[in-house]
Amino acid sequence: MTFLQQSVHSFYGYQCVVKPAVPLTPNLLAASQTRYEASKILLKYNSRQNLLLVTTQDIAHRKSATQPEYGIFGLDYRPGTTCVVSTFRLQRHVSRAKMLERLEKVALHEIGHNLGLPHCTLNKHCMMQAAQGTIKQVDLEKVWFCEACRAKLR
Numbered sequence: 544m545t546f547l548q549q550s551v552h553s554f555y556g557y558q559c560v561v562k563p564a565v566p567l568t569p570n571l572l573a574a575s576q577t578r579y580e581a582s583k584i585l586l587k588y589n590s591r592q593n594l595l596l597v598t599t600q601d602i603a604h605r606k607s608a609t610q611p612e613y614g615i616f617g618l619d620y621r622p623g624t625t626c627v628v629s630t631f632r633l634q635r636h637v638s639r640a641k642m643l644e645r646l647e648k649v650a651l652h653e654i655g656h657n658l659g660l661p662h663c664t665l666n667k668h669c670m671m672q673a674a675q676g677t678i679k680q681v682d683l684e685k686v687w688f689c690e691a692c693r694a695k696l697r
């Protein structure tokens with residue numbers, strides 16, 4: 544069983560299967576052409592079954608053509624069934640164990656959005672806090688949802 548399978552199962556109770564890898568094709572590149580546009584990945588691989596896409600490639604997002612493109616850890620449909628997370632921005636200057644700890648929190652955050660949760664403003668240790676591209680926020684979080692977020696999940 545993979546690390547993320549175990550994490551998702553222990554946090555949400557879902558049984559996860561690891562699907563064969565899917566390609567990130569050039570048409571999924573962001574406007575900068577240097578990284579992938581997460582919304583294009585979601586659109587291409589949107590699934591009727593819950594699907595967590597994991598990539599080692601850098602992903603970015605821009606909300607519209609007039610907005611700047613910015614690097615992200617993950618993106619999701621809210622609510623929805625599909626989300627994508629990238630290890631690219633989680634691994635710099637840290638051990639694999641630390642990267643995995645971050646990946647777990649980012650993945651559980653995106654799945655929370657799939658389940659309809661908005662960002663949390665109540666507790667800085669809650670995984671539903673908006674990271675806004677800062678790894679410091681992810682590192683501040685625990686593998687934990689605050690009471691208010693857990694109540695919304697039910």
Ligand SMILES: [Zn+2]
Pocket residue numbers: 652656662672673674
């Ligand atoms: Zn979020």
Ligand SMILES: [Zn+2]
Pocket residue numbers: 663664665666669670671672688689690691692693
């Ligand atoms: Zn919360």
